[in-house]
Amino acid sequence: MDGAEAGQRIVMLVDNGVHGDSRVQKQARSAAEAGFEVTLLGRSPDGKEHTWTLGPAQVRLVPMPTPLHKRPHEFRRPWVAAPLAYPPTGVGTQRAQAVKAWKADLQVRRAMGPQGPAAALLRAESLAARATGKWVTLRRRQTTRSRAARKRLDTPADRLYTWFWQATLGDRSWRRIEPGLWDWELAYGKVVDGLDPDLIHANDFRMLGVGARAKIRARARGRDVKLVWDAHEFLPGVRPWTEHARWRLGHMAHEREYAPYADAVTTVSDDLAGMLRTAHGLRGTPRVILNAPAFDHGPEEPAEPGADLRAMCGVGPDTPLLVYSGAAAPQRGLDIMVEALPRQPGVHVALVTNNHHGAFLTGLGKRAGELGVRDRLHILSYVPHWQVVPMLAGADAGVIPIHHWPNHEIALITKFFEYSHARLPLVVSDVRTMAAAVRETGQGEVFRAQDLDDYLRAVRQVLADPQAYRAAYEKPGLLDTWTWDSQAEVLIDVYRGLLEERVG
Structure with a gap:
């Protein structure tokens, strides 16, 4: 432990339940192992507070009522x-x-x-x-x-309401057009203040405001609290998480209001770093921290054997097995993997994902039944992030069939690194950054997004000679920078720079 870090308190903020978010788990553990006192705050799924540890880091999930998410007309x-x-x-x-x-x-x-x-x-x-x-x-x-x-919220009256508050309040208009953002503040704010941090690490756009307001309150008490904003996505390019027309407008206004309070910005790709600097007039270019796998973050004494993908699917070593690991949503393109199965005799598909009871995944299961391939579709639960790579290694190929959305074009996403460390041949859609990387390395095949025939062509090529694609991983140095150890060094360097400046 570096003596400079001992006693320096970091509070990390995330707008989910931490489980399943490998990036924040790795950040918290690495910072704590570097000597900082780390508390990771997330949202409780059931209205009760939950606590546990990630290595030396403390995790707390706080209850968050959401009465402000409802609009007056709903009452x-x-x-x-x-x-x-x-x-x-x-x-x-x-x-x-x-x-x-x-x-x-x-x-x-x-x-x-x-x-x-x-x-x-x-x-x-x-x-x-x-x-x-x-x-x-x-x-x-x-x-x-x-x-x-x-x-x-796009009737003429709704549009007039939105226009009026944007014209009247500018970036402060989110208070009227997306007031549910206050629910996050009311759940997290007092907890952050009580922890009395030296540095706040706010993950993504919702937590940026929570962190910035805590920084402002600390300054009023005479304390200089540093704020790191970790931007996971480019908000103007995010598919709205709800159907109403004010979601993106409100969140963008909220982000613009609080971005100037960040003392440092980190993000997930070089392209996104440049876009954020331009959009918010940042003084410097954000530092890039890839969400690469961490191979030493498992429990000190594993309580159970690692996950075996083929055993989870109930298939033998000779069965062709395609895997997708990550969140399930229409824009992720998983439907093409199901639609292809009738034309792929003997091939099985494993979806390692979340929200199994949601409309999208239940719909995929129903569609597989209609096509007569339900027995070859396996919907599996997440495993701890340190088990992901060994589990994925049991597949014959890793699939990333995401659609063309702005945020899909600009970064190598988490599953890309996980598949790579599992040394899987890849089948990826032609989103810009990822397709370019696969073509350059030769580790897989690229298909036109949402094109079933081209997807089938890419899978056939990969399954016909998987070793030819696995050979790409033998290139010296290819995987070296795609590890969490190298990325954690960037994170700790950002923290130390800010905290040294604070002490000075």
Whole structure:
């Protein structure tokens, strides 16, 4: 431990539950092993605080209520646009269920065979139930349509509201058009202040504001707290995480307001570094820290054997096996791997990913069933990041079928490095940076994104002679800089530079 680092406190901020985010886990552990006192703050998944350690680093997940994520119109009845709609209290669902119960009761009573006046009354009551059911259905349709109309926040009234606050407040407009960002501040802010850090490391755009406001409050108390902003993505090129039209506008305004408070900026690629410098007028070019694998970050005494991909899929050593490891979303292109299976006899696909119960992955499973290949599609859970590379090594090829989005074009992503260290032949879409790297090294084949026939061609070529592609990894020095050890040196150098400046 370097004596200069002992006692210097670093708080790292991330907007997720830490599990599955290998970059922040590696950052926290490496900084702590360098001698800093590190606390990594993330978001609790269940409203309870959770704590554990990553090597010498402390991890805390804080509860985060999200009442500000809801818009005022979600609490009101849309009297003008849908005067018959139910109020947003759940009463519409309750009324529909009550009518179903009424009709079920009438069905049983008719089966009992009433006679005379009782039968006439039952017929009248049945007519009343049908009429009530139609009325409830009409009101529920209006409720559904009115909610759908406001979901994207792009009605004329919504656009006027957005324009007004942008014109009035400029970069401060996120407070009105994306107020849910305050929920992060209200969950994390007091915790950060209580930890009294010397340096705050804010991961990505949501945490930038949390870190900057903590820095401002510390300065008011007479403390010079340094802020590192680790920009994982170029926000103008991110596919919005929600459907409404204000998401990107609000987050970009928030980022522009707080970017000037960063004492240093780090990021994931040279291209993104240049884009961030231009977009925010940064004094210097951000330092690049690749999310490369860490081979020494496992538990000191492994409690269980490493993950075996083929055993997880239930296939033998001679079965052709393609793997994708990472987040699941439409823009990741995983559907092409499923659509190809009917034309790939004997080939199996493993998706090592998250959110297994989400609409996208359940839809892929359903589609595989329709195509008659569900038995050859294996949806698997994440493993600890230090087990990823050994697990991936069991495949015959690693696939990265991502679509053309600005952020997909500008960086070598995490799975690229993981596949490379697993010495897998690669099948990658023709996004700019990654395709260029694969063509240069010869470690795989490139196909046109979203082109099924070209994807099939690339897979056939790789499976026909995988050793020819694996041979690329024998080139001296190819993998040396794609390790976390070399990247952690950059991270620690950034920290030390800022903290020495603070002491001076």
